[in-house]
Every structure is written in C-alpha cells, then in structure tokens.
Amino acid sequence: MPFGNVSERLQQPPDVGVSVVILALGAPENEESRDASGDSKDRTGRLWLPLVRRVRQPFLGDWALPGGGLQCGISLEQAAFAALESTTDMHPRYLEQLYTFGDPKRSSGGLPMVSIVYWALVGSAEIRTCTEGGNVQWFPADELPALAFDHRGIIEYALWRLRNKIEYSTIAARFVGERFTLAQLRSVHEAVLGRSLDPANFRRHILGSGELEDTGTTVIQGRSRPASVYRYRRAETTSSLFSPSVDLAHARADGSRVSQSAMTNAHNKGVS
Amino acid sequence: MPFGNVSERLQQPPDVGVSVVILALGAPENEESRDASGDSKDRTGRLWLPLVRRVRQPFLGDWALPGGGLQCGISLEQAAFAALESTTDMHPRYLEQLYTFGDPKRSSGGLPMVSIVYWALVGSAEIRTCTEGGNVQWFPADELPALAFDHRGIIEYALWRLRNKIEYSTIAARFVGERFTLAQLRSVHEAVLGRSLDPANFRRHILGSGELEDTGTTVIQGRSRPASVYRYRRAETTSSLFSPSVDLAHARADGSRVSQSAMTNAHNKGVS
DNA sequence: GCAAAAGTGTTAAGTGTACACCCATGC
DNA sequence: GCATGGGTGTACACTTAACACTTTTGC
Numbered sequence: 324m325p326f327g328n329v330s331e332r333l334q335q336p337p338d339v340g341v342s343v344v345i346l347a348l349g350a351p352e353n354e355e356s357r358d359a360s361g362d363s364k365d366r367t368g369r370l371w372l373p374l375v376r377r378v379r380q381p382f383l384g385d386w387a388l389p390g391g392g393l394q395c396g397i398s399l400e401q402a403a404f405a406a407l408e409s410t411t412d413m414h415p416r417y418l419e420q421l422y423t424f425g426d427p428k429r430s431s432g433g434l435p436m437v438s439i440v441y442w443a444l445v446g447s448a449e450i451r452t453c454t455e456g457g458n459v460q461w462f463p464a465d466e467l468p469a470l471a472f473d474h475r476g477i478i479e480y481a482l483w484r485l486r487n488k489i490e491y492s493t494i495a496a497r498f499v500g501e502r503f504t505l506a507q508l509r510s511v512h513e514a515v516l517g518r519s520l521d522p523a524n525f526r527r528h529i530l531g532s533g534e535l536e537d538t539g540t541t542v543i544q545g546r547s548r549p550a551s552v553y554r555y556r557r558a559e560t561t562s563s564l565f566s567p568s569v570d571l572a573h574a575r576a577d578g579s580r581v582s583q584s585a586m587t588n589a590h591n592k593g594v595s
Numbered sequence: 596m597p598f599g600n601v602s603e604r605l606q607q608p609p610d611v612g613v614s615v616v617i618l619a620l621g622a623p624e625n626e627e628s629r630d631a632s633g634d635s636k637d638r639t640g641r642l643w644l645p646l647v648r649r650v651r652q653p654f655l656g657d658w659a660l661p662g663g664g665l666q667c668g669i670s671l672e673q674a675a676f677a678a679l680e681s682t683t684d685m686h687p688r689y690l691e692q693l694y695t696f697g698d699p700k701r702s703s704g705g706l707p708m709v710s711i712v713y714w715a716l717v718g719s720a721e722i723r724t725c726t727e728g729g730n731v732q733w734f735p736a737d738e739l740p741a742l743a744f745d746h747r748g749i750i751e752y753a754l755w756r757l758r759n760k761i762e763y764s765t766i767a768a769r770f771v772g773e774r775f776t777l778a779q780l781r782s783v784h785e786a787v788l789g790r791s792l793d794p795a796n797f798r799r800h801i802l803g804s805g806e807l808e809d810t811g812t813t814v815i816q817g818r819s820r821p822a823s824v825y826r827y828r829r830a831e832t833t834s835s836l837f838s839p840s841v842d843l844a845h846a847r848a849d850g851s852r853v854s855q856s857a858m859t860n861a862h863n864k865g866v867s
Numbered sequence: 868g869c870a871a872a873a874g875t876g877t878t879a880a881g882t883g884t885a886c887a888c889c890c891a892t893g894c
Numbered sequence: 895g896c897a898t899g900g901g902t903g904t905a906c907a908c909t910t911a912a913c914a915c916t917t918t919t920g921c
Contacts, residue, residue, distance in 0.1 A: 337667050339611050339709065395609050395707040399697035423695045423711050425671035435667040437611065439695050439709075506872075524911065526874070546920035547872035778899080796884065798901070818893035819899035 337425070337435035341402040342390035342474075344421065344442040344481040345372050345411060347450050348498045348514055350461035367447065368514050370464040370485075372478065373411050378458065381430070382471030386462070388478075390438065403441035410459050413450070415443035416497040421481055429473045436472075442481040444497040489515050493534055496555050502538060504550040505529065609697070609707035613674040614662030614746075616693065616714040616753040617644050617683060620770050620786055621722050622733035639719065640786050642736040642757075644750065645683050650730065653702070654743030658734070660750075662710065675713035682731050685722070687715035688769040693753055701745045708744075714753040716769040761787050765806050768827050774810060776822040777801065 350371040374386035389410035393402060400418060407415055418441055425437040462468060464482055467475060489495050495511045496503075509525045529535060536556050541549035622643040646658035661682040665674060672690060679687055690713055697709040734740060736754055739747060761767050767783045768775075781797045801807060808828050813821035 337665060339665075393609060393611075393697075393709065396699055398699060399695065399709070420695060423671065423692060425665075425711070427668055427670060437665065437671070437711075439697070439711075504873090521911070521913085522872080523874075523876090523913085528910090543919070544873095545871070547870085548874080548918035550873060776900090793884070793886085794899085795886085795901075795903090800883085813900095815892070816900095817898070819897085820891035820901080822900060 337427075337437050339393050339437045339439065340390050341393060341399060341406055342388040342438050342440045342477075343403050343407045343418075344388060344440065344478055345407055345413075345415070345445060346370050346442065346464070346481070346485060347372070347445045347447065348511060349447050349450050350463075351450055368510070370482070370514065371461045372464055373459050373461050374468070374470070375410055376458040376460070377471050385469045385471040386460070386467075386474075387471040388440070388474050389459075393439075399439055400441070403439075403443070407443055411445075413445050416446050416449075417444040417494055418442075421477070421484065424473065424477065426473075438477075440477055440481075442484065444485075444494060446498060446500065448500060486515055493555055502540075502552050502554050504542060504544065504552060506544065506550055508553075609699075609709050611665050611709045611711065612662050613665060613671060613678055614660040614710050614712045614749075615675050615679050615690075616660060616712065616750055617679055617685075617687070617717060618642050618714065618736070618753070618757060619644070619717045619719065619722050620783060621719050622735075623722055640782070642754070642786065643733045644736055645731050645733050646740070646742070647682055648730040648732070649743050657741045657743040658732070658739075658746075659743040660712070660746050661731075665711075671711055672713070675711075675715070679715055683717075685717050688718050688721075689716040689766055690714075693749070693756065696745060696749065698745075710749075712749055712753075714756065716757075716766060718770060718772065720772060758787055765827055774812075774824045774826050776814060776816065776824060778816065778822060780825075 348370060349367040373389065375389050377383055377385050377387050389406050391402060391406045391409070393399075397405075399420065403418060404415065407413065407418075421440045421442045423437065423439045427435050430436050464478065467478065470478070485494070489512060495508055495515070498511045499507050505526055506522070508529065509520055509522060512525070513519055534555055535553045538552045538554055540552045542552055543549045620642060621639040645661065647661050649655055649657050649659050661678050663674060663678045663681070665671075669677075671692065675690060675692075676687065679685065679690075693712045693714045695709065695711045697707075699707050702708050736750065739750065742750070757766070761784060767780055767787070770783045771779050777798055778794070780801065781792055781794060784797070785791055806827055807825040810824045810826055812824045814824055815821045
C-alpha cells in the first residue's frame with residue numbers, strides 16, 4: 324500500500340474498493356434499536372440493512388456500507404462476498420453488482436475513491452444467527468442514520484433497483500425459505516413495494532409465470548383455511564453473459580448455489 | 596506507476612481502467628472495409644463500432660475496446676469521455692456506465708485487470724468528421740473480428756442493453772439529428788432491434804409517450820407524401836440518483852448538454 | 868355460527884398488434 | 895392515373911385491476 328501526502332496521491336490512480344448494500348426483511352433481535360422498532364411484525368414488515376460505524380476521518384462516527392479493498396486473484400463478486408461475511412457472519416442468498424461510483428466529489432475532502440458496489444439479499448432465517456459486533460448495527464431502510472460519503476444515495480439506488488427487479492424476477496424467493504405459502508411470498512412483495520397487493524391477482528400472476536410448483540403439502544397459518552406450500556422450480560440454469568448476477572457456487576464453502584440467473588427475462592429493461 | 600514481476604504484483608490491488616463501447620449507425624467512409632460492406636444503405640442500416648488494434652501482449656494484433664487508465668480528479672464519466680475522444684475525435688451524444696468487469700480469469704494470462712466499461716452513442720452526422728487513425732478501425736456489430744480479453748462478451752452485453760433500453764427510453768434520438776421524421780426514427784429502432792416495425796403502431800406508441808412535438812414543418816423524402824418533422828421536447832431535466840446516465844455538460848468544451856436523464860422512467864426495470 | 872384467510876370466477880378497462888383504408892406527393 | 899410512403903381508423907387478442915363469491919379452518 325503506497326503512502327504519501329495528498330498532493331503526491333493526486334498524481335496516482337485513486338483507491339478502489341468494493342462495498343455491499345445488504346438487505347433483509349428483519350434484523351437480529353440482540354440489537355439496540357429493538358426498543359424503538361416495536362413488535363416483531365413491525366420488524367419483518369420492513370427492509371433492514373447493517374451498517375458499519377466509521378472509526379477514522381473523514382466522516383468519523385458516521386455509518387457506512389460494509390466494504391474492503393481490492394485484491395488480485397479474486398473476483399469482484401468474491402470481494403463483495405468477503406466484505407459481507409466479515410461484517411455480518413452471514414451468507415448472502417443473492418448478490419449482484421449495483422454500480423461503480425467514482426466521482427471525485429464523493430469523498431468530500433478525503434482522498435479520491437472508486438467504489439464498486441454490490442447489493443445482496445439475505446434470508447430471514449440467516450438473520451437470527453447473525454453475530455452483531457460493536458461497530459456493526461442494523462437500521463430500517465426508511466430510518467437511516469447519518470451516513471458517510473454518498474452512501475445514502477447508493478442505498479436509495481439499491482432499494483429502487485430491488486423494487487424494480489422484484490416485479491419481473493424471482494428475487495423475492497431470496498427473502499423466504501425454500502418452501503413458502505403464497506401469502507408469505509406476497510408479504511415480501513408488499514414489504515418491498517410498500518403497498519398492499521390483491522391476493523387473487525398476485526396468485527394468478529405468480530403462478531402463471533410457471534416459476535412455482537406446488538409441493539402438495541399444506542400448512543395452517545392462523546385460524547383460517549390451510550394454505551398450499553410452494554417452492555421455486557429448479558433448472559433456472561440459463562446463466563449467460565446477459566445476466567451479470569453472480570453464481571456464487573465457487574465462493575461458498577458448502578458448494579451450494581445461492582444465485583441462479585435471476586434475469587435473462589425478456590422483460591428486463593436494462594439496469595438503468 | 597509501480598513496477599515489479601508478476602508475483603510481486605499479485606500482492607497488490609489490480610490495475611483499474613475505463614473502456615467504452617462506442618455505437619453508431621454507420622461508419623466513416625474513408626475506411627478500409629468499405630468494399631466489403633456494400634452500399635451506403637447497408638452501412639446506415641446496421642450498428643458499427645470502432646476498435647483499437649493491440650500493439651502489445653497479451654492479444655497482440657487482436658482488436659480491443661478503446662480505453663485508458665484511471666486518474667484522480669476526474670470522474671469515471673470524464674475518463675470514458677476522454678477515451679472516446681482520444682481514439683475517435685468524436686463527441687458522444689449519450690454515455691452511460693455499463694458494468695464493471697473484474698474476474699481474474701478475464702486477463703487470460705496477463706496481469707489482473709478491472710475494467711469499468713461505459714457505452715456511448717454517436718450521431719450519424721458526427722461519424723463523417725471522424726478521423727481514422729492507423730490503429731482504429733470500424734466494424735459492423737454483427738461481424739466482429741478477433742477480440743482481446745472478454746471484449747466480445749462486453750460488446751454483446753452493450754448491444755443487449757441498447758435493444759432493451761430503446762424500447763422504453765428516448766435514446767434513439769441520439770442516433771438522429773435534432774429534427775427528424777417518424778420514418779427516420781423508426782428506421783433507427785428497426786436497425787437496433789433487427790426487425791421491421793408497423794409504421795402505424797410505431798407512430799401511435801412514440802407520439803403517445805408525449806416525448807415528441809411537431810415542429811410544424813414538413814419534408815419530402817421520396818416521391819411520396821411529405822412527412823412531418825418532429826423533435827424531442829426539452830426539459831428532460833428530472834436527473835436524479837436513480838438515473839446513472841451521465842450529464843456531460845461539464846465535460847464538454849461547448850457546454851451543450853448531451854445527455855438528459857434517459858431513464859427515470861417507471862418502466863425501467865433495473866440494469867439487469 | 869362467525870371471522871378470517873385461501874382460493875376461484877367474472878367483468879370492465881387498458882394495451883399491443885395486425886391490417887384495411889384514405890391522403891398527398893412524384894412520375 | 896399509378897406507385898409510394900405518410901397518416902388514420904378499427905377490430906381482435908391479451909393483460910391488468912377490481913371485486914364478488916365459495917371453501918376450509920379456528921374459535
């Protein structure tokens with residue numbers, strides 16, 4: 324790592340790092356903002372994300388996205404994966420590149436910095452096992468604290484991308500378990516979109532896509548009629564160059580796939 | 596710029612550069628592949644792009660995307676702008692970030708390399724003024740030569756993105772002049788999409804979007820009824836963080852805007 | 868029985884597509 | 895007049911959204 328004063332550094336290429344916007348429906352329960360967030364229904368009905376408190380200037384004390392530097396020999400996806408694991412101890416169930424930010428003004432007086440930003444989704448089950456370190460804390464996506472650099476805008480962009488993508492892809496499955504009822508899947512869509520959806524039309528739309536299959540079993544949720552349990556069909560193996568969402572199989576110790584191409588869909592309209 | 600052998604370099608962060616996929620309908624006429632491309636209608640009916648011949652290993656002699664290194668003090672967009680101007684002497688009429696490629700395998704034996712890739716559109720008028728240097732040559736997008744690194748896949752991705760985006764945004768205007776007939780605009784769509792469109796439905800669709808306004812003048816194209824001349828409305832000034840397409844005003848000597856937010860459109864479905 | 872949620876059916880409105888048709892010009 | 899492309903009208907298929915209705919459970 325080269326050192327030098329600011330004027331020397333301006334002659335060189337800027338630092339390049341990888342950051343991750345990690346999104347989940349809910350947050351760990353061993354966390355401080357519990358008292359402010361109401362009951363557990365309020366938790367799982369909103370999007371939450373972990374942030375890291377900065378321990379140096381600039382933006383000392385503000386909150387920032389988890390991230391790390393670039394290294395040779397590993398891919399950008401693996402770098403994002405590592406940044407996610409080192410801060411939250413969780414495995415993402417979806418990971419895709421968001422955008423690369425490099426405007427000199429974004430560092431606000433610090434040294435120039437290029438950030439290759441990924442966004443990740445983690446399932447509700449993984450959140451419970453999350454160990455919360457001293458400088459890592461979860462926040463509701465709609466009640467963010469003071470953020471360092473341009474990270475607030477980056478998070479807004481990730482949320483916008485999630486809202487768009489949930490309408491034409493199967494990423495909602497990353498928030499729930501392998502088996503789920505249509506009501507559970509619908510509540511995910513409602514939490515992300517921020518509005519209620521017609522259960523009848525949601526059913527027809529999601530089943531009509533052919534992505535789901537009935538497992539044959541039913542579960543009783545409340546004091547109502549039992550609901551059929553569905554799962555996503557396998558063989559979403561149409562991965563191609565036109566689907567930059569990453570296959571993390573090679574990056575995971577257990578070798579399980581966490582991301583099938585989520586968007587070779589013809590309805591996809593390009594990132595932005 | 597640090598030097599060292601390969602094993603030393605593997606300890607350090609990889610090199611980071613900016614590359615550009617430059618697309619146009621047509622190519623300069625002072626160019627060698629003229630004899631192979633047929634008449635001028637064949638030229639303007641297809642997408643062309645300029646490539647640079649590599650003069651060093653790896654991939655010596657193959658063709659590659661124009662690009663350059665990163666510098667502090669300028670934005671990524673400005674770096675892409677500079678790479679475009681230095682190779683083709685042209686001003687882009689549209690410029691947007693495509694994707695950042697960083698897989699270690701993509702260098703194929705060379706040193707690890709991260710490429711922040713942009714894609715650009717240039718108008719037909721600018722192409723004629725293009726000076727073609729010795730190592731720069733234009734190729735049809737559907738007849739590419741041997742390409743270095745993973746640049747073929749990058750170009751395919753850019754073309755896929757263009758085909759998607761032309762259906763819900765106004766980027767087709769970047770290929771034509773400020774004033775145009777609906778037939779001219781339709782021929783752009785047909786060239787990009789690779790299929791013919793119903794003139795009546797195209798008219799209704801494009802006029803129904805409210806983006807065009809009639810200039811009141813007409814032109815006679817062939818031996819047919821005169822066609823009304825349209826232009827895009829001004830005040831596409833809803834630029835926001837959700838529209839990463841770049842405003843190049845600050846990067847242009849004449850100060851004219853070349854890109855208004857081309858996609859705060861609700862139909863946008865995220866990049867990929 | 869009653870409440871609540873699962874699941875089905877129906878209908879009106881909107882959208883995309885194919886194609887028939889008229890209009891204005893050059894020849 | 896005739897051919898050509900500009901421009902309008904229209905019918906049909908399909909999708910979307912709203913909502914009434916039936917079914918199956920807990921209480």
